[in-house]
Amino acid sequence: MTLFRCERLTKNLGEYKLKDVSFSLKPGRVLGVIGTNGCGKTTLLRTILGSYRLDREGDFGELEINKLHFRRDVKAYKESMAYVLQSTPFSEFMHPVEIGERYGHFYPGFDLKKYKELLGEYKVPVKEMISLLSKGQALRMQLAFALSYPAKLYVFDEPVGNLDVEFRDTFYGIVRELTASEQCSVILSSHLVTELEHVADEILWIGKENEEGFVRFTGTMDDLKNRYRLLSVDDETAKAIPAEMIRGKRLRENHKDYLIYQEDGDFTKEGPSALPKELWEGLRFPDLQEIMYFVEKRDA
Amino acid sequence: MREYFRQERLSFRYLPVFWLTRLLFVVLVVLLPTAQMFLMIMAAVFSYGFRYETEEECLLPLTDEEIKRMRLTRCNMIWLRYLVVGLASILLGYMFPDSIILRGGLFESPVILGAFFALQMAAVYETLLERAAGITGGKKTYTLFRYVFCSLPTVILFAYAFTKLAFHKRPAFFMSGAAWIHAGILLAATALMAVYCVRLYGEWKIRDFAPNAEKEAKAAKKESN
Structure with a gap:
């Protein structure tokens, strides 16, 4: 109703x-x-x-x-x-x-x-x-x-x-x-x-x-947060992330934070344009503020 | 009308200074013709300018016709004040015809009466505006009563003034000094209120609460720049 x-x-x-x-x-x-x-x-x-x-x-x-x-x-x-x-x-x-x-x-x-x-x-x-x-x-x-x-x-x-x-x-x-x-x-x-x-x-x-x-x-809220993950990696490792998944990045002291996106929320599936297995362990949930920061900054 | 008097009661309770200032104004205008010039001009200008429009009107559970009626009521009640002023002057003139204080007051000159009559005709015009806006405003007998109520004092006064004319060597029409000033004030008040009515008629459609909408658009453009 x-x-x-x-x-x-x-x-x-x-x-x-x-x-x-x-x-x-x-x-x-x-x-x-x-x-x-x-x-x-x-x-x-x-x-x-x-x-x-x-x-x-x-x-x-x-x-x-x-x-x-x-x-x-x-x-x-x-x-x-x-x-x-x-x-x-x-x-x-x-x-x-x-x-x-x-x-x-x-x-x-x-x-x-x-x-x-x-x-x-x-x-x-x-x-x-x-x-x-x-x-x-x-x-x-x-x-x-x-x-x-x-x-x-x-x-x-x-x-x-x-x-x-x-x-x-x-x-x-x-x-x-x-x-x-x-x-x-x-x-x-x-x-x-x-x-x-x-x-x-x-x-x-x-x-x-x-x-x-x-x-x-x-x-x-759960659906929104489920579509995004944060990865903190250096530039060399970041090259392995499929470009179409990246929704934003933020510079840190000796690495970058990457916000990545998957519509169905399944980041651990295998396939040609999927995230490499070695990166799965580093995935973490962002909070709403982080999601907004990355996405709005990228589009600005 | 009931809503208006309810608001007046609230106004007296919460802002007695404003309310008493208005009462003082009416008393001064009735009793002191020499003060009328300043006070009537101020009242006309104030009545024209003071038409506060809050966003609350658009948020209240009212139809567009009810919002229009609410706005018109504010305008109508300004006329009611002028009418009270006129009636009070007329009554005092009848009660104290030889009073020094009231000499040169409203009831002395047909020009002033003409201006007062114009003022009341504008009140009648307002009723017509309501009809044009599709606001029925109550039963037919109430509308008829309003026409009679607005016009009767002036009709009586015109009759009195013209009979007085017959006994003057110099036509009362050419009275100078205070009478002309009073006439000028009333004509100015009529003109201003007529302009106000026309403006209100032009804003019949209840639109976006414009100040906020324009502010939002400017803020959005500023943000994107």
Whole structure:
């Protein structure tokens, strides 16, 4: 059963285009959205939320939450979502509690009492205007709002960058709690891929080439990591690695690290363009940050 | 309307300074005609400029028609303030016809009345804009009530002003000084609000929340360079 479906989403921003993004999400799953700066992560999330519309020339795509279409069932579609954005979408002249009172009633099941309790728990100053809150406080306020009504899809656009280490831990705990019930799902974009690695079940990796964003990979975290291995060898030994397997290299003191790729994840098979047996022992799993580093650097 | 007054209540609770400043403005405009020039110009300019549009509108579970109605309500309620100003002046003029403070006020000159009438006709035009945008805005009787409510005070005042004209040696139309200044202010306010309505009409289609979209595109280009 699919909770969220995004099909062939293409968004034109004039100078930049996000092209052909397709993925689906089952209930109880966390999708990590990764990519370099300016690749289109925020564009994707804002299009899903409805802030960016698919109405320019060249725009295309279908979005559904629990079979609710983003155009035909716009109200029910948006009611099913909660969000935390990098830049607060509320007027900076408002106060935190005022936001709950002004906008909360648009969302069925919004609990104002719970919202106020969460503001207290997350130590958000309630007497200050939003313009006077720090970025971290504004993010916590948005989180309190998002958790005050039952949503099916939670969209978090780089929420952790401005949070302190302690609250980041709390945040990841909240993400796990939300998906534990298998009633809702989370889409989370972040540059802190080492932390994302521990919480995301699936990955959507957006690459960038010639002013266009495209999907580099979509699938489970395990599937992504299984396709790559790291080898630390000197130049002479590296000549034995088939060129088509190399996805990047990094210079070290007296050797190089090579990131190699195999679509089916089987690095120990034999054949004409396979990895030599003597290199199998040196293979190790890279973490997500290393994979991104090598691949993005090679394409840059 | 109910949503507007709800927001006004919240505004009073959280930003009483802003709310009381507006109330003070209305009191000053009604009681001190000489202060009207400065205050009305500031109000017209402020009303024109203060049209905050937040991303939250696009994220809320609202249809496009509901978002348009929300924006129009903000515009409508600026008119309501002007209407309150006019009505309050008219009432005080009837209650204290010999008052020194109110001399030269809104009810003295037909030119001012003409400007005030134009202001209210623009409010009626706004109702027409709503219809053009496909916003039904409630029952027919409510729309009719709005037309009557907007027009009735001016009709009464015009009748009063023209009867007064008959007893003046010099036509009231050629009154100088404060009356012309007041008329000029109201005409300027009408023109500005009409421009605002036209601009709003031109932005009927709910588009990308543009500031963010353009910023994203520029950031993406900068990154790739």
